[in-house]
Amino acid sequence: MTNFNRPSVFTQLFRLLTLRDMSIVWWTMIALFWLLGFVSTASSYAAHLILVFYYYLRLLPSIAALLTGSYGRLLFSHTASALIPFLLIALITLLGSLAVVQYTALAYSEAVVTLFCGHLILHAVFFSGNSHATGLIIFPIWAVMIHPQFFLQTALLAPAAQPSPMVIVFTLSLAATVFLLKSVNSRGKTRQPQPAATWRFSWRAIPKYQPSLGACFLFQYNAQPVIRLLVFSIACAVTPLLQSSVYFWLHSDWQWFPELDWKFLNDSVFIVPLLYWLIMVDSVIARTKAAWLYLPFNRQQLWYYYERHFVMQLLIFSLPLLVLLYLWQPHNPYFPLSSVLLLSKLLLITYLVLYFPRSSMVGFAVTFILYLSASYKVFLTPLNTQLYSALFLLTAALVLRHFALKRWQTRNYSPRTASQRRRHV
């Protein structure tokens, strides 16, 4: 074994906290919100939210992988390895305690003890190297932390500070402490199982329930209408949720479609769903080559197959989209016309992408047009403006369809546009 002077524990702790590429940026952001927390309580909440997300989703898996791996054995002494997890827990407990104290009825000492025990248990699971257990823990973190009124519901943490639940928490924490010390001490003696380094929280689209192998390759998502409806609904709900969160952050009040002066967010209400649709159509078309030999169609039939599929998806998409349009402005006197206008935009985008498949310049142009045309102000215009806009968009879509159909008969599926991941053999 190579012997060399190892840096101090605190230097190594700093290196671990800045282990990932963007760590400095994240920590700066957390520090900024944390400092603002002395002025605005909402900022404390934001700081804690970012801290928990970043630390558990990105940083801790990397730290656990390094500490329990072969490089960890080389770079960290036994003492440092045993100490570092507890220092990390202490650090994030101290950082998070401010928000907890501000938003709950807990005393500072109670908040610190409760948080410390909670983080201790979570760390024990991460250091166990069981990716499934880690994954199971992440979901409750997302589910609980994303709830905007998490800290307002003091009842959520308060019972945990009561004697009976605390006995359970302390017992679990004690077990976690023993496990952490044991796992770190035994790392040199026996080979550790593969840590959770490869685990990443990501949406894993499984191309199930597709009618053919070609469709699996082409669409690469779960084809069940209910799942599609759920995904489309999420795309539609992103901006309103963001608006409400920003409003909550500024005014400590929860409102649906609040009146905000943030033009970018107001404009994004319909742009986000439309962009999602654009990306979906574009990525499907990009996979034509991969799917071609598995699609039970010839070239002529392929176009109609795409069209049928996108119309079906559009029907599903229109449901949450029109609900969004209605909720955004319940008293819109021209709601049916606004709906037609919105769906016309989707149709135009579809045929534009079909006519100019995988073209970055066109993609940029479409995005720009989208931004201009999808502005919420269009739906507030007089009847005639909306009517003529819808007619224009529908006519343009029809013309584009005619030319796109011709182009697809002779299209070359070969050119690769997506960068292929290459790994070392």
Add this chain to the structure above:
Amino acid sequence: MSPILEINSLQRAFKGRQVLQDITASAAQGDVIALLGKNGAGKTTLLETILGFALPEQGEVRLFGTLSTEIGANEKQRIGFVPQQDELLEQLSPCEHLELFRDFQPGWDQSLCERLCQSWDIPMAKRISALSVGQRQKLSIILALCHKPKLLILDEPVASLDPIARRQFLTELVNITADQQSVILFSSHIVTDMERVANKVWLLKDRQLVWQDELDTLKESVVKLHIDAAQPLPDQLPLPHLLRQQVQGNKATVTVKYWQSAEQTMIEQQLQAKIRVEHLNLEDLFLELHENQEQGCDDEL
């Protein structure tokens, strides 16, 4: 026996630049064809045009009697294809990917699949996005082989495989050809591998298919002559079908095509020299056939 693959006067161009010119060829059951050509010679373009990814500017390709641009489910399920860069569903594990194929491919050979997965050490539970290039290539090959295709097209299938996997892959190819009477058309730069399994050679050069015949015929036809004369030889030897020549005093090394052993005595008398005939392996043949172009020797192949 009707050919499985027919190419007639095929032409392809990219942005006005001719890539394939007047390609005419065919392949019938039992043919294992090695597609040779330098980098950028148009091998991948040819293979992709055969499979209907793009329309030819002129000419046509027929697969099982149907135009490649018209092929439907009936023809496609009899084709296996391993692309140069795999097109796997990265979010799945190999196990899930194979299950997906098994569910949709009627002729799926599960025992072959299990045997290959085991011998190639495919990590079945790992996500495909986390596999190495070699492992992904192996999986692509398994997916292309196990539904027992009648036409198997492989574009650089062994580029990322280790020597053991390469040897196993070649053995499987031989077995498939023997059992299923398929057509196998594959391109690779590892020419020694091709020589082991191929019975035909297609050589792409200068946008054209300059050689398409039996491998043995090629080996017998193109030979290297080591000439040892009693007196200095002329700079330009008067030999027919000369591909390449290297003259140094009264010794010369020349490569000729359409060689017939009966010609040897006649040339020996003509040059007043002794001639030793060297039969070349496929790699040397490939080099000789391409080097002559750089030296500007002789006629077109």
